Structure formats: C-alpha cells, structure tokens
Amino acid sequence: MASMARSSRPRGVQEITAEAEDFTLNVSIPLKVWLRTAQMLTQRGDMHLRKGEWAQAYMLYWRYAVLITERLKKHPEYKTPAGREAARPVLAQLNAVLDILGRIKPLIKREYEEWEAEEARRETLRRQRVEIAQQENESYDVPLRHRHRHEEQLDLEQHRDLAVELAQEEMRRRERERLQHAGSFVSADQQRSRRVAGIWDQWTVELKDEQARSDELFRRQMESTRRRLDGRDDDAADEASRPVQHSTNYNYPSISRSQPVQYEPTSFHQRIESAVAPARPPKHDLQYPPTYHSDRGASPLIPPPLPSKETLDSPQDLSVGSQPPVPPPKDREVSVAPAQKTFRxxxxxxxxxxxxxxxxxxxxxxxxxxxxxxxxxxxxxxxxxxxxxxxxxxxxxxxxxxxxxxxxxxxxxxxxxxxxxxxxxxxxxxxxxxxxxxxxxxxxxxxxxxxxxxxxxxxxxxxxxxxxxxxxxxxxxxxxxxxxxxxxxxxxxxxxxxxxxxxxxxxxxxxxxxxxxxxxxxxxxxxxxxxxxxxxxxxxxxxxx
Incomplete structure (x- = not known):
C-alpha cells in the first residue's frame, strides 16, 4: 500500500547542486534560446516553490544561477552589446533567485537531517519489534510513518472534466489578479515576489505541524513497545479505562479488569458447617445463586458480584457536550497527510x-x-x-x-x-x-x-x-x-x-x-x-x- 511504503531518501544540498551543474552550454544554440531557458528555469522553480518541493526548486534555481553567472558569458553572442542587452531582463532576476536559494538551503538540510533521525528511530523500533517477536514467536511489520504529502494521480481521459474545471478556475484567478493590478507597472522581480509572497511562513508552519504530529505518533509507538517489553500491557489498559473528568461533573463509565475469584478456605468451611438447607422454592420463584451440596449439608454458592449496570450507560445518556473516552493508542497507527489530486x-x-x-x-x-x-x-x-x-x-x-x-x-x-x-x-x-x-x-x-x-x-x-x-x-x-x-x-x-x-x-x-x-x-x-x-x-x- 502506498501509505505504508518507505519514504524515499531526500537528497542533500551537494547532490542537488551537482545535478544542477551537470549541463553543457552548446554555443551552436542561439543565445535567445538560452535566455528563454533561463527564464523557464526560474518559472519552474517558482512552481515547485509554491508546492513546497524544496529540492526541485533549489535545483532549478541553482541551474539558473550557474547558467547566468558562469556559462552564458562563454556564448559568442553574449559578448556583443546586443547580446548583453538581450540578457538584461533575465539577469535582473539574479538577486531574487540568490535570496530564495539562501532561504531554501536550511530547509533542505533540515529535511535531510530529519530523514536521518527518522531512519535511526525506525531501526530502533525494528529491533524492538524483533525482540518482541522472538519472545512471542510472532512476526510484526515495522509501522512506517509518513510525514510527506501523498499525491493521488488521476488519468486525464477519465477525469478530463475535472482537469478542465481546474484549468478554468486557474485562468479566472489569473484574470482577477491581472485586473487588480491593471494600469500599474510591475517588474519581473516584483511579480516573482508577489507569486511567492508568504510562502516561507506557510510552508515552515506546515512542516513544523507535520513534524509535531509525527513525533507524537512515534512517542506513542515507543511507549507501547516499552510496555510490551516490560509486561505492562495490563497497566496501560487500566490507565486507558480510567474515567475522564469533564466540567459537566459526569463520571464516565469504567469496567474493571476481571480478577480471579478469591476464596478464604477457613471462612468457607465455617459457612458450610453452619449452613442449613433452605426449603425448595416453587419453580416460578426459582432464583440464583444455586445451592452447593455436600455430605455436610447444602449451602448457597455465592459468586463474585457482577459489575453494576449503572456504569454501563448507553451513548444517548451522556451529558450534552461531553466526549467519549479516548481509546488507547494503536501500535500500527500510521499518519498520512491528505492526498493532493494530480494527473499522471x-x-x-x-x-x-x-x-x-x-x-x-x-x-x-x-x-x-x-x-x-x-x-x-x-x-x-x-x-x-x-x-x-x-x-x-x-x-x-x-x-x-x-x-x-x-x-x-x-x-x-x-x-x-x-x-x-x-x-x-x-x-x-x-x-x-x-x-x-x-x-x-x-x-x-x-x-x-x-x-x-x-x-x-x-x-x-x-x-x-x-x-x-x-x-x-x-x-x-x-x-x-x-x-x-x-x-x-x-x-x-x-x-x-x-x-x-x-x-x-x-x-x-x-x-x-x-x-x-x-x-x-x-x-x-x-x-x-x-x-x-x-x-x-x-x-x-x-x-x-
């Protein structure tokens, strides 16, 4: 299942920059084509940036920076005044791109460090599961946590109406934005700033929230594993079944854990010796407990009392606004972010x-x-x-x-x-x-x-x-x-x-x-x-x- 698949290893900054620099400037290709390529790199970088795809955005921005600052000057047309003038609009974006690269780099490093820590945690959990399996002669799959968003890929032919609807909505959004800024000059640099405005706060908060949820799930899994290793499952069940106190003063029901029936031999024989067999009741008055017979007479056998039914209230009897008790965490719980629909x-x-x-x-x-x-x-x-x-x-x-x-x-x-x-x-x-x-x-x-x-x-x-x-x-x-x-x-x-x-x-x-x-x-x-x-x-x- 996709939700249980191991997340792929993220790339480090050095790997990404190596990929970005792996291209050759073919001087036989006209300069205008390379300038279009540079412009395309920044636009595609912006798209990945808006999606929070840091590695892809960093690679494209870095390739743009290398093309503009190092490779392009080797093109014969660039050495002419007309060539440098043609490159002016593309060169104007360099400072903004360098600023974005500086912002993305620590996010990529953090993502890689989190992956390393996650792998270490997963390995620790796997070893603990193996120990449990060896003790109980059972086999367990290591629960894998997902902190990355998943994409639900659709077939365009089967979902063309949806694709057209999404495209129409995007066109309407762009037209509203164009009319909003009609009559005012907006430079390419200002346009980029507007396209990615607020992206840093938005994605930083999202990653922080995802990491918090991921850490809480891992904490639950580790605690459950420790209980099993220590033989404290019953204690955990007791703790999970304790009533939750709310402001409504309603005490939520609890069912005590079953205990073996405890008898005191001395008191038991004394009761038998002193007991007198009661008269047999009519069938319609027959009640329990049943009678215990022995050579010394008969005595009612009194079992342990049943739990009070008052503690087994039905859901409709709960007070308004109250919440049901929280069940204990499951070992195999998996955190999966909502799917984003894309087309394959x-x-x-x-x-x-x-x-x-x-x-x-x-x-x-x-x-x-x-x-x-x-x-x-x-x-x-x-x-x-x-x-x-x-x-x-x-x-x-x-x-x-x-x-x-x-x-x-x-x-x-x-x-x-x-x-x-x-x-x-x-x-x-x-x-x-x-x-x-x-x-x-x-x-x-x-x-x-x-x-x-x-x-x-x-x-x-x-x-x-x-x-x-x-x-x-x-x-x-x-x-x-x-x-x-x-x-x-x-x-x-x-x-x-x-x-x-x-x-x-x-x-x-x-x-x-x-x-x-x-x-x-x-x-x-x-x-x-x-x-x-x-x-x-x-x-x-x-x-x-």
Missing part, C-alpha cells in the same frame, strides 16, 4: 522520461490562422508562441502570443526577444511550444523547424510544434522531436545551411492522443496577445476567445 503522465519519451499532458484550446489554431491570413495570401510564413501554466501536473495552453517577427516564404524568425520574455515573466507564463504556417508547403517539420524546436524542447520536454498547412491535406499536425534519436542528433548537428539533410530518420513524431500527450478541448478559453509593432498598443492587442 500521459506518455513517455523514447528514453522513458514521463511527459505531462497538454490541454490545448481547439479554437486556438483557427484564431491563429485568422491572424496569419494576410501573410498566407502573400505566401509568407508566420509564427506564434504557445504559452500557459502547470495546473495539477497538466500543462494548459492559455495564451497565444504573436511576437515581433521577420517573415519570408520559407522561414519566420522572432525579433525583439526582450518584449516576449518580459511579457511572459510579468504574466507568469511558461513557453509550452510554438505554432507556424506552411502557406505553400505540406504539413511536415523541415530541417529549419527541427533546429528551432530543439531550442524549445531542451527547455521543456513536453514542448510541441504545431504546423499549419491551410492549402494542403492534412492541414495541420502537432509534433515533438524523438528523444532519442531526434533531439540529441539535432543538438549535435553542425550544418549551417538553412535547409539540409540529416543522416537519420525518425527525428520527430506526432503527439496527439491516443498515443501522444496532447488533448484538444472546446471548453477552454485563451487570450491572444499581439506584440508586433503597430498592434502592441492597438485595440486588438489583447483578445479573449
């Missing part, structure tokens, strides 16, 4: 890494084609960014951003990355993927598309690319790189031509259900934000569908 992975990469589900508004593709219609008539490609958030382990696309871009008949290249990054940081949006058109070609991933998408998928394994071919059939597809072989092959590809052949096949695959991790749903609303010059401040810059 929808699919897996070729290397076995799980992929969270993505819920995509079905109308999003059609609204994007409306925006791109002018370019499509001219035979020019166009792209948009798919952004959203994590809701109970499901990625929900809630925003389509049209960035500033340069469009040709074969390519579309985003420009002014700062505006895109700043908007995503301010609105707390994850970049979940991208969408683009093939106005004159079929629906497929070109070599240029594969290299572009590698930059998204290295940030987020679930990242998707939607290709729209409005004049062909099929008219659209939703794809990801295989991993392996697709992602590592593309990342290591050094060919410079815009379009080129690759030496292997099976570089990308479709991701729509039932075999993939993407679900389209008609009930989800989304916001379309246009950041292109001439549209950014216009009346159509932000629309909700």
């Amino acid at each position: 992975p929808a699919a897996y990469l070729e290397n076995g890494e799980p992929l969270r589900s993505i819920i995509l508004p079905r109308q999003l593709r059609h609204r994007f084609l409306d925006v791109a219609e002018k370019n499509t008539r001219q035979g020019l490609e166009m792209c948009g960014m798919l952004c959203g958030t994590d809701v109970n382990n499901v990625l929900v696309v809630s925003c389509l951003i049209i960035p500033e871009q340069k469009c040709t008949s074969d390519t579309c290249e985003t420009e002014n990355e700062n505006a895109l990054l700043e908007y995503c940081m301010t609105e707390d949006l994850l970049m979940i993927g991208w969408i683009h058109t093939h106005p004159t070609q079929t629906c497929f991933m070109s070599s240029r598309d594969l290299h572009t998408h590698a930059g998204y998928q290295i940030m987020l394994p679930e990242s998707i690319a939607i290709v729209c071919a409005p004049t062909k059939q099929p008219d659209h597809g939703i794809f990801r790189l295989t991993n392996p072989p697709g992602l590592p092959h593309i990342l290591n590809c050094e060919q410079q031509a815009t379009f080129h052949q690759h030496s292997i096949d099976n570089l990308y695959t479709s991701v729509e259900r039932p075999h993939g991790h993407v679900v389209q749903d008609d009930r989800l609303q989304f916001t379309l934000v246009d950041l292109r010059p001439g549209f950014r401040d216009g009346p159509g810059a932000r629309k909700t569908f």
Whole structure:
C-alpha cells in the first residue's frame, strides 16, 4: 500500500547542486534560446516553490544561477552589446533567485537531517519489534510513518472534466489578479515576489505541524513497545479505562479488569458447617445463586458480584457536550497527510522520461490562422508562441502570443526577444511550444523547424510544434522531436545551411492522443496577445476567445 511504503531518501544540498551543474552550454544554440531557458528555469522553480518541493526548486534555481553567472558569458553572442542587452531582463532576476536559494538551503538540510533521525528511530523500533517477536514467536511489520504529502494521480481521459474545471478556475484567478493590478507597472522581480509572497511562513508552519504530529505518533509507538517489553500491557489498559473528568461533573463509565475469584478456605468451611438447607422454592420463584451440596449439608454458592449496570450507560445518556473516552493508542497507527489530486503522465519519451499532458484550446489554431491570413495570401510564413501554466501536473495552453517577427516564404524568425520574455515573466507564463504556417508547403517539420524546436524542447520536454498547412491535406499536425534519436542528433548537428539533410530518420513524431500527450478541448478559453509593432498598443492587442 502506498501509505505504508518507505519514504524515499531526500537528497542533500551537494547532490542537488551537482545535478544542477551537470549541463553543457552548446554555443551552436542561439543565445535567445538560452535566455528563454533561463527564464523557464526560474518559472519552474517558482512552481515547485509554491508546492513546497524544496529540492526541485533549489535545483532549478541553482541551474539558473550557474547558467547566468558562469556559462552564458562563454556564448559568442553574449559578448556583443546586443547580446548583453538581450540578457538584461533575465539577469535582473539574479538577486531574487540568490535570496530564495539562501532561504531554501536550511530547509533542505533540515529535511535531510530529519530523514536521518527518522531512519535511526525506525531501526530502533525494528529491533524492538524483533525482540518482541522472538519472545512471542510472532512476526510484526515495522509501522512506517509518513510525514510527506501523498499525491493521488488521476488519468486525464477519465477525469478530463475535472482537469478542465481546474484549468478554468486557474485562468479566472489569473484574470482577477491581472485586473487588480491593471494600469500599474510591475517588474519581473516584483511579480516573482508577489507569486511567492508568504510562502516561507506557510510552508515552515506546515512542516513544523507535520513534524509535531509525527513525533507524537512515534512517542506513542515507543511507549507501547516499552510496555510490551516490560509486561505492562495490563497497566496501560487500566490507565486507558480510567474515567475522564469533564466540567459537566459526569463520571464516565469504567469496567474493571476481571480478577480471579478469591476464596478464604477457613471462612468457607465455617459457612458450610453452619449452613442449613433452605426449603425448595416453587419453580416460578426459582432464583440464583444455586445451592452447593455436600455430605455436610447444602449451602448457597455465592459468586463474585457482577459489575453494576449503572456504569454501563448507553451513548444517548451522556451529558450534552461531553466526549467519549479516548481509546488507547494503536501500535500500527500510521499518519498520512491528505492526498493532493494530480494527473499522471500521459506518455513517455523514447528514453522513458514521463511527459505531462497538454490541454490545448481547439479554437486556438483557427484564431491563429485568422491572424496569419494576410501573410498566407502573400505566401509568407508566420509564427506564434504557445504559452500557459502547470495546473495539477497538466500543462494548459492559455495564451497565444504573436511576437515581433521577420517573415519570408520559407522561414519566420522572432525579433525583439526582450518584449516576449518580459511579457511572459510579468504574466507568469511558461513557453509550452510554438505554432507556424506552411502557406505553400505540406504539413511536415523541415530541417529549419527541427533546429528551432530543439531550442524549445531542451527547455521543456513536453514542448510541441504545431504546423499549419491551410492549402494542403492534412492541414495541420502537432509534433515533438524523438528523444532519442531526434533531439540529441539535432543538438549535435553542425550544418549551417538553412535547409539540409540529416543522416537519420525518425527525428520527430506526432503527439496527439491516443498515443501522444496532447488533448484538444472546446471548453477552454485563451487570450491572444499581439506584440508586433503597430498592434502592441492597438485595440486588438489583447483578445479573449
């Protein structure tokens, strides 16, 4: 059973930092991709922080810090004035991240020390149980305590209505917050502070309460074990059965422990010698106690008195407001925190890494084609960014951003990355993927598309690319790189031509259900934000569908 499983060993700070530093800066990947990665690291760190998942948050924040302070300066584009200017919004978060790292570190150390102490206690309890089993020729399972929260994982297909409802509620919450702060400038640093406001007090208190409950349970278990070893179970039962005094002056009932009948031989024989057999009563008057017969006569045999029925009051006779007596603690009692509902992975990469589900508004593709219609008539490609958030382990696309871009008949290249990054940081949006058109070609991933998408998928394994071919059939597809072989092959590809052949096949695959991790749903609303010059401040810059 999950509630009885041994909690896994938490990682120490050195282990986490080693994992965070275990990556290579590939200078062939454009600087803007690494800047998006840095922004994604802080946002994912914020999400884990809000959940109280200290180790995951610490790893992501530390990786961001290493990327920004050490690795990024080795990128050729970063050495240019334009590169340093592009990195400015991401660098601005460094102080806040370092502050969070300083706060998380003692919590991770405490969690590890508590785990070590718990293991020592568990081992002590196990040894004591073994001693008891040896004495009583019985076998006991060591009661395991759980102080971590458990997650109840649901299948998205079976509980899609719940997933959509949770996503809608999150979108409404974000919209209320946006309207509340409308008209006031909020920096990315202020946005992060607002997202994690009060998190330290909240989670510190929760961990403290959990530890207190855990310690009380362990104390009960140890006390019970000591009683059994000392042969004091009966004393414990007596103590548990004593009446509890309340302000109502009602004395709760107690049933005395059974005792062997005690007879005094001298007095007993004297009673027999002096007793005279009574007259036999009529049958309807027959009463107990029965008569004891011997060669010396007959005498009533008087058994010990029964407990008074007055002490066996029924529950309805209890005084108003009184509470029933507390039963003695059970040895096998297990403390389990309430389950948190999340959704299980929808699919897996070729290397076995799980992929969270993505819920995509079905109308999003059609609204994007409306925006791109002018370019499509001219035979020019166009792209948009798919952004959203994590809701109970499901990625929900809630925003389509049209960035500033340069469009040709074969390519579309985003420009002014700062505006895109700043908007995503301010609105707390994850970049979940991208969408683009093939106005004159079929629906497929070109070599240029594969290299572009590698930059998204290295940030987020679930990242998707939607290709729209409005004049062909099929008219659209939703794809990801295989991993392996697709992602590592593309990342290591050094060919410079815009379009080129690759030496292997099976570089990308479709991701729509039932075999993939993407679900389209008609009930989800989304916001379309246009950041292109001439549209950014216009009346159509932000629309909700």
